[in-house]
Amino acid sequence: MLLRGSRRALLGFGLGLGLLAGCGDDSAPSGGGGSGGSGGQPSSTTTDMGGQGGEAIDPRFNPVIEALEAEMAQLDTSGAAIAILEGGEVTFARGFGKKNPEEDAPVVATTLFRIGSTQKMMTATAVLQLVERGQLDLDEPITTYVPDFAFNLDPTWAPSITVRDLLTHQSAQYDYLKIDTPQVGDEALGDWINGYWSNQGYLMAPSGRMWNYSNPGFMMAGFVAETVSGVPYRTYMAENVWGPLGMNRTFLLPSDVIADGDYASGSTLHWDTGEPMIATPDSYDNGWARPAGFAFSSVLDMAEFVKFLRAGNPSVLADQLRTQMFAEQVDTEIVPGEFYGFGLEAARGFFLHGETASEIDYYELPRISHAGALQGFSSDVFYFPSLDFGFITLANADGAYFRDTLEVALKTLVELPAPSTPPDLSVDPADYPLYVGDYTDPWNVGAISITTDGAELLISIELADNYDIPYDHVLEPYAPNNFILTIQGVELPVTFLFDEPSAAKYLRTRYFVGERDATARTVARTDAERAANLFSALEEARRDRPIALR
Known part of the structure; x- marks a missing residue:
């Protein structure tokens, strides 16, 4: 644990x-x-x-x-x-x-x-x-x-x-x-x-x-x-x-x-x-x-x-x-x-x-x-x-x-x-396979991939990779189903949400939500538009936690 x-x-x-x-x-x-x-x-x-x-x-x-x-x-x-x-x-x-x-x-x-x-x-x-x-x-x-x-x-x-x-x-x-x-x-x-x-x-x-x-x-x-x-x-x-x-x-x-x-x-x-x-x-x-x-x-x-x-x-x-x-x-x-x-x-x-x-x-x-x-x-x-x-x-x-x-x-x-x-509040790495999979956010970051090496839970964000937005690929656990993503120096809470106990359905942050197997969702923005929106959200989060209304 x-x-x-x-x-x-x-x-x-x-x-x-x-x-x-x-x-x-x-x-x-x-x-x-x-x-x-x-x-x-x-x-x-x-x-x-x-x-x-x-x-x-x-x-x-x-x-x-x-x-x-x-x-x-x-x-x-x-x-x-x-x-x-x-x-x-x-x-x-x-x-x-x-x-x-x-x-x-x-x-x-x-x-x-x-x-x-x-x-x-x-x-x-x-x-x-x-x-x-x-x-x-x-x-x-x-x-x-x-x-x-x-x-x-x-x-x-x-x-x-x-x-x-x-x-x-x-x-x-x-x-x-x-x-x-x-x-x-x-x-x-x-x-x-x-x-x-x-x-x-x-x-x-x-x-x-x-x-x-x-x-x-x-x-x-x-x-x-x-x-x-x-x-x-x-x-x-x-x-x-x-x-x-x-x-x-x-x-x-x-x-x-x-x-x-x-x-x-x-x-x-x-x-x-x-x-x-x-x-x-x-x-x-x-x-x-x-x-x-x-x-x-x-x-x-x-x-x-x-x-x-x-x-x-x-x-x-x-x-x-x-x-x-x-x-x-x-x-x-x-x-x-x-x-x-x-x-x-x-x-x-x-x-x-x-x-x-x-x-x-x-x-x-x-x-x-x-x-x-x-x-x-x-x-x-x-x-x-x-x-x-x-x-x-x-x-x-x-x-x-x-x-x-x-x-x-x-x-x-x-x-x-x-x-x-x-x-x-303990997090068991044995549960990491429940989070593993591909998630899609058509509005802000596009494709998100979650993998595990058995000891760590890992994240890849295609948009961040393509636009050289630095982030830590290791998600830091802090409570059941909850992790911290450090991206461009900002710590974002990440929560995995379940519709069925066998696998997480959503990856939630305040600024973007990824859905597993979201085949019915259309691409709502170009990569450039999504990148601009992500930069803006991260800048707001950087000046917070103090600043954005909460």
Whole structure:
């Protein structure tokens, strides 16, 4: 049995799940705290809790503060905010560092950051409201509600996608995103769906067959909601989700954020040139991608959403549908026990470091979470129902996920039970023949060949060979049916999926899906077109995991 890639397995590639902490170090803590801010004061009167503004810090939060300051230095993050909820109440909320890496104004608990894909749980809430009102059915095709939409490349695709598929990342739509576009009006979403995406969008697999992260799936969900409600997505969210939940400083328009005044700017790379830059609220915008994660919020507003997940709000959504948001809607088939609900990740347990650095403990306790990333910003939302504990962080840097700090918070603020028996993450080379065969992806990489020498699982990608794209031919195992493909310096999770136990049917990555014996599938693109698309996807993945919406 192999457990060679066990650390990757625990980290849960693709979802940011599993082991809640990274490799800690002994870096000295770096600045943070303080009150006030540049560019004006927040419109909210809420103040920081836990030490800012002259308030005394409850000493039980000192380990969390020390861990977050150390992790900020480790992650090269200039500014961050954190909120901790215990028993449904915010017991600690504070800013650390600077709002702008090049200025001195301090982050406070009310400071606004872009939240990336943590917004998906909010888009899902909007759609489920319309289900509750009888205006949508989760299992109806999307064409029931947007009858004029069609994929021009194959008219059978759109009717095959259900509303449920959109909310669970099972629509199989290729993951596509532009960070900045001139299309920023409320009409942009419908124009893009019925224009560009109708003409250029495609499915990488049969809809409903597998979980595969797709931002366009949530863009489509937002379009369905705005079409059925008759209200633009931005207005619908403010009036039906954020407003009723008390999230009065959650915005989609950069102009609203600038007018508010209390906002962070992020350190990042330009999405086209790769040059270092500081992303201010108006550095980029995209009107048609908003349902997937372009909002700005604070840890205090995000805490209001965690309170909603915890205890509900019947004026927003019936409990029966709210609890379905974090139910096990689809198995991600990555790490055992990891599922996706409606806009939320749902897991049966989590890993923490044990008493020594080499020990890993597993706790079979449910976890609800989602991470977010957009150029210059990172977000994390966690809620542990059986512990009644919530943890939220926002940061103005790429890849700034404070998993060490979360681990410290769980170990020092929560009474954890004894560790449980962990899921079996071992990979047996005796299973490699189940993966061996020829797979085809007509959209992105073409022919894929999987072989084995008995000890290693090997991959050959004809397109990469023809275009001199460097990749490691050895797939590194990290969990049952899951491997890592290193291509052009980027580590891509690869999952083999089965229709029958005798042989894998699909080879899945976020950016391409190969199907075994796909004789009925036509060649959809030339090699040159596929190579250009692969280069683009790898460049996006290289700047991530921090950058593309997730």
